[in-house]
Amino acid sequence: MNYLIKPLVSSLGILGLILLLGARSNLIAQDRDEKMRVETNLVLIDILVLDRTGRPVKGLKADQFQLLDNGVRQSIETFSSEEAPVSFGVVYDMHPTTADRTRTVIESLREFKRELGPEDDIFLLAFNMRGQQIFDFVPTIDQLAKHMADPTSREPHSLYDAVFFASDRIQSSRNQKRVLFVISDSADHNSLHPFSAIQRKLASIRTEVYAVIVDADSELGYKDITHKGRDIYPFSRDATALDRAALLDLTLRSGGSTYFGGSKTTLQLYKTFKDIAGEMRSHYTLGFYPDVMDGRRHALRIRLRDVKASKDFVLTYRMSYQANAKNAAQ
Numbered sequence: 001m002n003y004l005i006k007p008l009v010s011s012l013g014i015l016g017l018i019l020l021l022g023a024r025s026n027l028i029a030q031d032r033d034e035k036m037r038v039e040t041n042l043v044l045i046d047i048l049v050l051d052r053t054g055r056p057v058k059g060l061k062a063d064q065f066q067l068l069d070n071g072v073r074q075s076i077e078t079f080s081s082e083e084a085p086v087s088f089g090v091v092y093d094m095h096p097t098t099a100d101r102t103r104t105v106i107e108s109l110r111e112f113k114r115e116l117g118p119e120d121d122i123f124l125l126a127f128n129m130r131g132q133q134i135f136d137f138v139p140t141i142d143q144l145a146k147h148m149a150d151p152t153s154r155e156p157h158s159l160y161d162a163v164f165f166a167s168d169r170i171q172s173s174r175n176q177k178r179v180l181f182v183i184s185d186s187a188d189h190n191s192l193h194p195f196s197a198i199q200r201k202l203a204s205i206r207t208e209v210y211a212v213i214v215d216a217d218s219e220l221g222y223k224d225i226t227h228k229g230r231d232i233y234p235f236s237r238d239a240t241a242l243d244r245a246a247l248l249d250l251t252l253r254s255g256g257s258t259y260f261g262g263s264k265t266t267l268q269l270y271k272t273f274k275d276i277a278g279e280m281r282s283h284y285t286l287g288f289y290p291d292v293m294d295g296r297r298h299a300l301r302i303r304l305r306d307v308k309a310s311k312d313f314v315l316t317y318r319m320s321y322q323a324n325a326k327n328a329a330q
Contacts, residue, residue: 056282078287085119087173093184094128108269160191187239204322
């Protein structure tokens with residue numbers, strides 16, 4: 001090191017050397033800042049492509065996708081079709097539940113957890129009118145009952161607040177592929193966060209939302225069928241058609257979907273979780289650099305080109321993103 005510095009000192013002098021080293025440091029810092037800025041602005045979109053039978057379409061290439069940001073075509077800079085570990089967050093609404101249904105939910109989640117890979121992870125946020133508890137594992141029935149009886153935790157105890165809280169939690173997960181399961185009757189009970197805030201929140205992060213709408217009763221009795229003038233209503237009496245439409249909107253906009261009536265048995269619910277996990281592992285991931293990061297919500301549209309029978313395919317992906325530099329790649 002001394003051998004290299006001495007000739008510079010003799011020809012430039014101490015002041016020249018300081019200026020030279022300072023300029024080099026500035027260039028390195030500028031390059032690092034530019035690299036960080038570009039990497040932060042990268043927007044990643046997970047896309048599921050299904051054929052007419054509902055099976056994932058595999059083997060597509062980057063040049064077979066066309067991506068529009070607010071109607072403007074964008075160059076696809078990164079592309080991946082490889083399986084990757086997934087972080088799962090489960091939001092379990094215990095308002096409309098029974099002991100049997102809780103057992104069904106917990107047993108199905110525990111069975112699902114056994115099939116996760118070593119790099120996958122999962123957390124459970126359970127809530128009711130008393131408050132919420134969050135677990136970094138799938139608890140047993142006894143563990144859930146014990147913790148839900150603890151009066152020290154009070155918030156959140158409404159659906160939209162719970163989804164907002166879980167969104168923050170899943171955002172810090174170690175895996176880039178992330179999904180929220182929402183198990184609920186879809187009724188919200190006076191959340192502090194309005195529905196519009198949940199929409200904005202989910203648009204600002206990279207996670208898909210899947211919902212399982214739980215039934216009001218596990219089965220209909222004789223009186224339900226024969227009682228004159230009584231409607232056979234398969235959903236919770238607390239939930240309205242608007243509640244279910246709102247939850248459906250959240251899932252579709254995030255790139256997920258909603259399941260109805262699939263929560264009556266442990267096997268049915270386990271199969272639903274397994275199907276969703278399979279979809280997550282079949283995603284293509286596209287990355288692009290937006291023309292502007294203006295802090296607004298941008299509409300996304302993705303199409304296939306030069307793909308045989310693609311008119312029969314269904315593409316599922318998040319419909320928008322919040323164009324903030326700190327949120328783009330999350």
